[in-house]
Amino acid sequence: MNGIIKGRAFVYGANIDTDQIYPGGYLDLTDPELVARHAMERVDPDFAKEVKPGDMIVAGANFGCGSSREHAAVTLKASGIAAVLAESFARIFYRNAINLGLPLLVCPGIAKLVKRGDMLSVDLTEGKVIDQTTGASVTAQPLSAYVMAILGNGGVKPMIRKQRGLLEEE
Amino acid sequence: MHALEKILARAAGREEVITGEIVNCAVDLAGINDLYLQTLRSFAEMGGRKVHDPQKVVMFLDHFAPASTITQADNQKQFREFCWEQGIDLLMDINEGVCHQILADKRLVRPGMLVVVTDSHTTTHGAFGAFGTGVGATDLAIILITGQLWFRVPEVIRIHLEGTIGKGVFAKDIILKVIGTLGADYGVYRAVEFTGPVLDRLGVSERMTLCNMTTEMGAKTAYIQPDPVTFEFLEDKLELDSPVLTTDPGYRYAAVHTFDVTGLKPQVAAPHSVDNVSDIAEYLGRPINQAFLGTCTGGRVEDLAVAARILKGRRINPRTRFVVVPASKGVFLEAMAKGYIQTLVEAGATFVTPSCAACLGTHQGILAPGETCITASSRNFPGRMGHAEAEIFVASPASVAAAALEGKIADPVQYLV
Known part of the structure; x- marks a missing residue:
C-alpha cells in the first residue's frame, strides 16, 4: 500500500453495475484467470484484450452497484488493474475490492477530468492523483485506518491469517 | 441511538x-x-x-x-x-x-x-x-x-x-x-x-x-x-x-x-437503470416479448394472487412469454392450494421451479438481442437478464401480468377495479 503506481486510464460513466463489470452468466467460474477473461464485458468488450498490469479504472458515481458478486473485484484484480478511482463506490463492491487488496480511491470530479488512455500517477499513501497526459490533478478522500490496515496487509486474507497466528509459509 | x-x-x-x-x-x-x-x-x-x-x-x-x-x-x-x-x-x-x-x-x-x-x-x-x-x-x-x-x-x-x-x-x-x-x-x-x-x-x-x-x-x-x-x-x-x-x-x-402516495399511479423503471422511473402511462403500448414474475422482489403468494386475478379466465398474448417463478417451495404450495398456479398455467404461463431463475441472466428465461422484458424483479441493468441489447422494464407484479395479457405495457388498474 506504499508508493506510487502508474498506468493508463480506462474511463467509464456513473452507475457501472456489477453485471456490466462481470456478467451473471459466468458466475459459476471461480479461477481468477478464467474470471479475468470477462472483465468489463458488458460495458467495454475490448477491455479484457487491451488491459495491461498497472492500468487503472476511472469512473463516475456508484461504481460497482448491484449484486454482491466478489467476481466483480476478482475480475479487475486478476486483469492487472492496480486501482479504481471513482466519484463514489457501492458498498459491497468497496468491501470486496479492499478485501482483495485492490485499492479504491474516492476522487471527486475525476470522471470529467481524465480521458481514456491518459497516463495516471497515483500516490496511494497521500491520495494524490496526477493525470500526466494533461497535468490535471485530484486529491482522493483519505482511506479509513481500518481500510489502510487491510491494504497494508495485502488484503484481508493475509491479515486474518496473521491474526490467527498462521504463517504465510504454512 | x-x-x-x-x-x-x-x-x-x-x-x-x-x-x-x-x-x-x-x-x-x-x-x-x-x-x-x-x-x-x-x-x-x-x-x-x-x-x-x-x-x-x-x-x-x-x-x-x-x-x-x-x-x-x-x-x-x-x-x-x-x-x-x-x-x-x-x-x-x-x-x-x-x-x-x-x-x-x-x-x-x-x-x-x-x-x-x-x-x-x-x-x-x-x-x-x-x-x-x-x-x-x-x-x-x-x-x-x-x-x-x-x-x-x-x-x-x-x-x-x-x-x-x-x-x-x-x-x-x-x-x-x-x-x-x-x-x-x-x-x-x-x-x-x-x-x-x-x-x-x-x-x-x-x-x-x-x-x-x-x-x-x-x-x-x-x-x-x-x-x-x-x-x-x-x-x-x-x-x-x-x-x-x-x-x-x-x-x-x-x-x-x-x-404522499395518494394519487400515485403504477410506476415503471425503464432501461437501463432502476432510478429511470416514470408513470407506466409513459410507456403504454410498448410491445413485450417476455413478462417475468418471480424472485425475492416479486415472487410471493400475494404477487401470484394479483396475477391470477388479472388473468383468471383469460389468455396471455400469443406473442408474449409469461415466465412465472414462485419465490419458494412455501409460496409454490400455498399458491397451488389457492388455485393460482392452475389459473396462471391455463392462461399460458411458463412455470420455473422456485429459484432466482432469469433475474440474473444465468438461465431459465434469458433474453435475446432486441427483446423487451417487463419484470417484477429488481434490476434492469444492461445485459442483466441476457443480451446487453435486450431492454428491461421493472414494474409491479400486477403490471407484469397486465403486460403478459395484452402483449404490451399496460395499465393494470383497469383489471383490478
Missing part, C-alpha cells in the same frame, strides 16, 4: 455505538448462496478448518436451481459436501427456493438479529426489524471462521409514507417512486427506515418488497419497526424470542423524506 445501532451495539457486545465508527459484530445468521464457491475457497485460504458456529449458517442452492452446467453442478456438489462435513444442518437445496423468501417462510429471521448473506438483497429482512446486509464471498468466509465481521455504523435515512394507496398500486410502485426521486446512489453506505401510516396497510409481503428494493438505492440495510403486522406473521410458527429494540426519541436522522 437508532434501533439499527442498538442491534449493532448488542452484536458488538457494547453499550452503545456511534454513527460512522467501525465495530466488530457477532453475526446471528450467516447465509451463503451457490454463486459464490469463492466463499469456501476463501475459507480454506484463510486457514479455516471448522466453521465457528454451524448452527448459525444457512447454505442456499438457489441461484443455479437446478444446475444447468457441469460447473454449476460441481459447485453445488462442493457446497453440499461442505455442509455435511461441517455439520451445517440448514442446507436449503435446489427444492427450497430463493434465500430471502426461505428465511421468511421458515421464520428464521427475528427482530433485532444481525443477518448477513452473500446476496445484495439481504436488506429484505428489515421487514422483520432485523439488520440485514449483503457481503461478498470473502467477508462471509471471515464469518465462517470467526463468527464476526466489521461494520461501519450507518447513518439512517427516514422515508415517511403518507396518504392512501390507490387501486392497482403496490409497494413496488411506491419504492420505484422513491428510488426514481432520490436516485440509485442516494442510500450508499446508509440505512433506510420506512415509517408512516401507509405501513399499517402493507402486509409482510409488501414490506419485504419495500426493504428489498432499498438495495437499488445503494442502502446498506433497511428497517421497519416491528408492529402488530410483524408479530402476527412471526408468532404464526414460533414464540417470539428476541427483545424488540426501538429507536430513542430525539435520534437525528441523516435525512427525512415524506412521500
Whole structure:
C-alpha cells in the first residue's frame, strides 16, 4: 500500500453495475484467470484484450452497484488493474475490492477530468492523483485506518491469517 | 441511538455505538448462496478448518436451481459436501427456493438479529426489524471462521409514507417512486427506515418488497419497526424470542423524506437503470416479448394472487412469454392450494421451479438481442437478464401480468377495479 503506481486510464460513466463489470452468466467460474477473461464485458468488450498490469479504472458515481458478486473485484484484480478511482463506490463492491487488496480511491470530479488512455500517477499513501497526459490533478478522500490496515496487509486474507497466528509459509 | 445501532451495539457486545465508527459484530445468521464457491475457497485460504458456529449458517442452492452446467453442478456438489462435513444442518437445496423468501417462510429471521448473506438483497429482512446486509464471498468466509465481521455504523435515512394507496398500486410502485426521486446512489453506505401510516396497510409481503428494493438505492440495510403486522406473521410458527429494540426519541436522522402516495399511479423503471422511473402511462403500448414474475422482489403468494386475478379466465398474448417463478417451495404450495398456479398455467404461463431463475441472466428465461422484458424483479441493468441489447422494464407484479395479457405495457388498474 506504499508508493506510487502508474498506468493508463480506462474511463467509464456513473452507475457501472456489477453485471456490466462481470456478467451473471459466468458466475459459476471461480479461477481468477478464467474470471479475468470477462472483465468489463458488458460495458467495454475490448477491455479484457487491451488491459495491461498497472492500468487503472476511472469512473463516475456508484461504481460497482448491484449484486454482491466478489467476481466483480476478482475480475479487475486478476486483469492487472492496480486501482479504481471513482466519484463514489457501492458498498459491497468497496468491501470486496479492499478485501482483495485492490485499492479504491474516492476522487471527486475525476470522471470529467481524465480521458481514456491518459497516463495516471497515483500516490496511494497521500491520495494524490496526477493525470500526466494533461497535468490535471485530484486529491482522493483519505482511506479509513481500518481500510489502510487491510491494504497494508495485502488484503484481508493475509491479515486474518496473521491474526490467527498462521504463517504465510504454512 | 437508532434501533439499527442498538442491534449493532448488542452484536458488538457494547453499550452503545456511534454513527460512522467501525465495530466488530457477532453475526446471528450467516447465509451463503451457490454463486459464490469463492466463499469456501476463501475459507480454506484463510486457514479455516471448522466453521465457528454451524448452527448459525444457512447454505442456499438457489441461484443455479437446478444446475444447468457441469460447473454449476460441481459447485453445488462442493457446497453440499461442505455442509455435511461441517455439520451445517440448514442446507436449503435446489427444492427450497430463493434465500430471502426461505428465511421468511421458515421464520428464521427475528427482530433485532444481525443477518448477513452473500446476496445484495439481504436488506429484505428489515421487514422483520432485523439488520440485514449483503457481503461478498470473502467477508462471509471471515464469518465462517470467526463468527464476526466489521461494520461501519450507518447513518439512517427516514422515508415517511403518507396518504392512501390507490387501486392497482403496490409497494413496488411506491419504492420505484422513491428510488426514481432520490436516485440509485442516494442510500450508499446508509440505512433506510420506512415509517408512516401507509405501513399499517402493507402486509409482510409488501414490506419485504419495500426493504428489498432499498438495495437499488445503494442502502446498506433497511428497517421497519416491528408492529402488530410483524408479530402476527412471526408468532404464526414460533414464540417470539428476541427483545424488540426501538429507536430513542430525539435520534437525528441523516435525512427525512415524506412521500404522499395518494394519487400515485403504477410506476415503471425503464432501461437501463432502476432510478429511470416514470408513470407506466409513459410507456403504454410498448410491445413485450417476455413478462417475468418471480424472485425475492416479486415472487410471493400475494404477487401470484394479483396475477391470477388479472388473468383468471383469460389468455396471455400469443406473442408474449409469461415466465412465472414462485419465490419458494412455501409460496409454490400455498399458491397451488389457492388455485393460482392452475389459473396462471391455463392462461399460458411458463412455470420455473422456485429459484432466482432469469433475474440474473444465468438461465431459465434469458433474453435475446432486441427483446423487451417487463419484470417484477429488481434490476434492469444492461445485459442483466441476457443480451446487453435486450431492454428491461421493472414494474409491479400486477403490471407484469397486465403486460403478459395484452402483449404490451399496460395499465393494470383497469383489471383490478
